[in-house]
Amino acid sequence: MDMIDSLIPDDSGSTPALEPMAMVALDAGRMLMEAGASANSIDEIVAKVARGLGADRVDLRIGYASLAITIGIGPNGITRMREVGHLGVNQRLDQELWHLAARVSLGELSTEQTRAELTRLATKAPRHSAWVMAVAVGLACAAFGRLLKVDWAGTGPVFLAATIGQFFRRELLTRHVNVFICASLVSFVSSLLGGLGAHWAGSGKIDMAMIASILLLVPGVPSVNALNDILEGHPTLGSARAVTVAVILIFVAAGLWFGQVLLDHLY
């Protein structure tokens, strides 16, 4: 036997199939990442799932748009990669994935059962209705407005503008409009409505009302995650998140600028 052959392990067929195990662990990590988790959480979940399914060794590389895993059992090992979709925020899915990973780590589920659970979570994880979400966002932006010293006359218009903006954003994202373009369009509509409403209501803080109306678009979770990732030893992912946050803010500001220009022309 030459030197190269000695490095290739024998496939005895006695170990569980590594391929489905790797793909299920990657899917759990992908879903968690798309739900807005930080790199350390993804690392922890993927390791729990892979080890719970029988892996001896787990190594994960977390990129902004992909995950790569190497898992091994005894002398056998494979490396697989999985693309990651749009990074949103979905805390109930995050929570469900933690529960699922805990069950898998206790050996309660097989690879196929875990895959079925992941599919169920992806399609059936509960979400708030569009109305509830829009009203909640409206209230949050109105509260932001008060924190930014918008007067009471301007607070009502901020609530309405942000509520409509959230409906508009949901509609655009349902139609798969690019997230950056979506940020600009929603920013334009919300700021214009907030400014017009504040003007009609006799507010003395029209500029701040316009800004408060678009705060639903500020990527708070990605910006905090970016710093967390850098501090926790994932500078590449953290930097990618920070750049994305900066570009979103530029598009949001562009929408606000157009709104201000149009409002100036109207009055």
Next chain:
Amino acid sequence: MNTDFPFLLHQTVCGAIAAAGFGVLFNIGFRSLPWCAASGALALAVRTYCLGLGWNLEAASFAAALTVGAAVQVLRARTDISQNALDVTGCIPMVPGSFAAKAILGMFALTSAGTVDASETLITAVQYALRVTFTIGAIGTGLAIPTLLLRVRVTR
């Protein structure tokens, strides 16, 4: 202390509403929303109190994030909600979105033909941009320190 109680209460309530509202946007269940509201209220109460003591925004935001991060670490066993969700949602009302918007609008204004006082516009825009960077850095660091110091790997 220079912060009067009605103002502190106003800021605290607004922080709670903003955090709970964003909790809904982040798809946190209704049962967990009071925890989000409490987290936002705590953040704004500490920040307002520190600002009243004469601290600058960055230092006050750091103290508030540190307090929220530590409180979440202590309470995490009692809540059925991920730590990331609770502390980040609580600190969302402190993210200086308005400063970010003003900084970028200032940069836009610099490039327009009719800029009256370019140097003042530039300085103001850069000041806002720096405050955004430092404040987000302060919030992120404040949240990370308790996690890094007190993190216990438990099965969630």
